[in-house]
Amino acid sequence: MTTVLVSGDDFIAPELFSAALSESLPSAGLTFRTLRTRWPNEPFGPVGADGQGNGGVKEASGTEEQVLEALGDASVALTQMAPFTARVIREAPALKFIGVARGGPVNVDLAAATAAGIPVTLTPGRNAAAAAEFAVGLILAAMRRITQADAALKEGIWRGDYYAYENAGLELDGATVGLVGYGAIGSIVARVLRAFGAHVLVSDPYADQARAHADGVELTALEDLLRRSSVVSLHARVTPETRHLLNADNLALLPEGAVLVNSARGELLDYAPLPGLLESGARRARPRRLRHRAAPGRLAAAQGPQRHHHPHLAGATRQTADRAALITAGEAARFLRGEPLRHVANPEVLTGS
Known part of the structure; x- marks a missing residue:
């Protein structure tokens, strides 16, 4: 017994x-x-x-x-x-x-x-499947402005201006997406993104090159990935080696309008420089004016940089x-x-x- x-x-x-x-x-x-x-x-x-x-x-x-x-x-x-x-x-x-x-x-x-x-x-x-799905959901929400449009509509704001060319969302099809980490979660994210038609870059010093080639992803250095990617998603474990892997120096390499998703661990990213980068206009910070449908004629300044905040629910x-x-x-x-x-x-x- x-x-x-x-x-x-x-x-x-x-x-x-x-x-x-x-x-x-x-x-x-x-x-x-x-x-x-x-x-x-x-x-x-x-x-x-x-x-x-x-x-x-x-x-x-x-x-x-x-x-x-x-x-x-x-x-x-x-x-x-x-x-x-x-x-x-x-x-x-x-x-x-x-x-x-x-x-x-x-x-x-x-x-x-x-x-x-x-x-x-x-x-x-x-939780690999759950976390991968959540990460892809965040990517889509950011690229297609899903959460902002939902929040605005609940406040009585009709975001018809998102159909204006300069404000319109972006597609994954044809986009270059960089994945930092290629373990159980990252590899599932890559498979889903490739199904959308994205070109997937991977930065992971421990990734198997033969497997990456078979999966149809491109292995590259972190700095190259950041320079080339319109979307970057983090999927590494936190170790002394990866703590603050993304920081003030290399975050500045991201192209204007880039989407950055961290559904892994907070310590992978040094959050201190983010407010400055966002407010400086370096990351999708094109100001615009919106019409408030609940109060005709009233104009409100947009927030500019897009921020999405979620509880730690990727594996839930x-x-x-x-x-x-x-x-x-x-x-x-x-x-x-x-x-x-x-x-x-x-x-x-x-x-x-």
Whole structure:
């Protein structure tokens, strides 16, 4: 009999984990213990850090006490957001496996897990389709002024001036689009953009050239991509190497009227120079005057540069939750069967090095 903690939340419910694992191991004699935290209806944050912010884990939901009480004698834990801090790992000696249903297990103290000999798995690509669709949606919204026209109409403004040639939107067909990063998400975005008829540039030092050629995209340096692209979309992970990958120096390379989409992580982009670039007129900043239909004869100055702001929703689909639970449960099933794991965050545990 194996006791398993399924720690879910309001996005990936505990039942998704238990159903997926039960399907993978129908006759394994599993006993489930359950914990449900309130993310995303309650925000995540750091857990277990000292007063100076040292130690602990980040982007976690729930408390150490909740996790320890729910764990009991469980040897396997499946979670998305629950905090597996050094304290939790130290006070749960029965724990032998932690499966995390997200792209990076930032809610787990990897050093503590490694020291305890506990493999920690993750779920790369769980939200790739969702994030790719969202990025393409943002690109289309910016190029065709969808969100501005919607917001204006709700305020009683009929944006008929968008049919004026100088204000009209742009098509993806024939456009050059640059993708910074060509992993699971970037490659899907490229496939969709090429279906629209776009020429796709890719900047990614780790991209496979043969694969890029087969996919019909052009690999190039970041500076060349920025100079040539009318649309740039970011799809890289945040590392010390990629933090502020786009900054004041290279953002100035973008052509006038370029669309910049960041549906990945905020730290890829240095936001400090953006207001200056936008207000200077360097990025699609052609001022115009609009007629306010709710008050005939009244004129209002346009905002000039276009800005689209959205919550971090790129991965928020039901399929993402289902897929994440299935991948995590699959790793747990392989662990319990003694089979090789596929997505291990601390592989040194497996090699003993």
